[in-house]
Amino acid sequence: MVTWKKPVNRINxxxxxxxxxxxxxxxxxxxxxxxxxxxxxxxxxxAERFYFNMHHNNYIAAxxxxxxxxDKYLQIENHKLVFSYNEFGKPYLENELLQxxxxxxxxxxxxxxxxxxxxxxxxxxxYRKTNLLQIAKRFFSTNEYNELKSLPTDLQRKGFFNCWxxxxxxxxxxxxxxxxxxxxxxxxxxxxxxxxxxCTRHDPAAVxxxxxxxxxxxxxxxxxxxxxxxETQLIFWDGSVIL
Numbered sequence: 001m002v003t004w005k006k007p008v009n010r011i012n013x014x015x016x017x018x019x020x021x022x023x024x025x026x027x028x029x030x031x032x033x034x035x036x037x038x039x040x041x042x043x044x045x046x047a048e049r050f051y052f053n054m055h056h057n058n059y060i061a062a063x064x065x066x067x068x069x070x071d072k073y074l075q076i077e078n079h080k081l082v083f084s085y086n087e088f089g090k091p092y093l094e095n096e097l098l099q100x101x102x103x104x105x106x107x108x109x110x111x112x113x114x115x116x117x118x119x120x121x122x123x124x125x126x127y128r129k130t131n132l133l134q135i136a137k138r139f140f141s142t143n144e145y146n147e148l149k150s151l152p153t154d155l156q157r158k159g160f161f162n163c164w165x166x167x168x169x170x171x172x173x174x175x176x177x178x179x180x181x182x183x184x185x186x187x188x189x190x191x192x193x194x195x196x197x198x199c200t201r202h203d204p205a206a207v208x209x210x211x212x213x214x215x216x217x218x219x220x221x222x223x224x225x226x227x228x229x230x231e232t233q234l235i236f237w238d239g240s241v242i243l
Contacts, residue, residue: 004238023239035064088177120172163189165224173226
């Protein structure tokens, strides 16, 4: 578990820092109404396309809080932040050096921010019902699947989500989504082992250029960060107090 700092009105970030924000998604009704006012028309249109109310509210909570936090760094009014997207759907800020990435699962979201390096973050609620070994056999490499299967039963769930979050953070950082098959690179997954990007068969040089970090933002969740620098200082912020 990590310690989450309380934020101030304006946040400064240094080149050697990466800031991680933990955001609640389960809010009071008036908070969702407030966050709707900072979203763009296209974001609201996307929110309205969600069939389930929980997914609708989670999207509003995550995107709205992201806008309010980015304002703390850029001192730009929320509605003036303009997002563009690459061909794989990864968002970026037009005319700004700030790098960011957002992930959400169940009742929590993570927002990672860096001044200059490309990055990806992923958070997962580890107690959702799913057939872990079946999914691992389909998406993980053969080595990863065999390692997961060999773990004691009580460690397999944690091992699976260690692997999944680390892989997701990597493909998000690279900005190519599933254009990089999950089976074409390998990460460490055994609970207690060092956090490693072990091999990248799709791009052999990547294993040296991208760093992988892992942490548990909450007892029921696990998370990972991938960033294109050899060293960065992680600073953790509590986003629950920004509204």
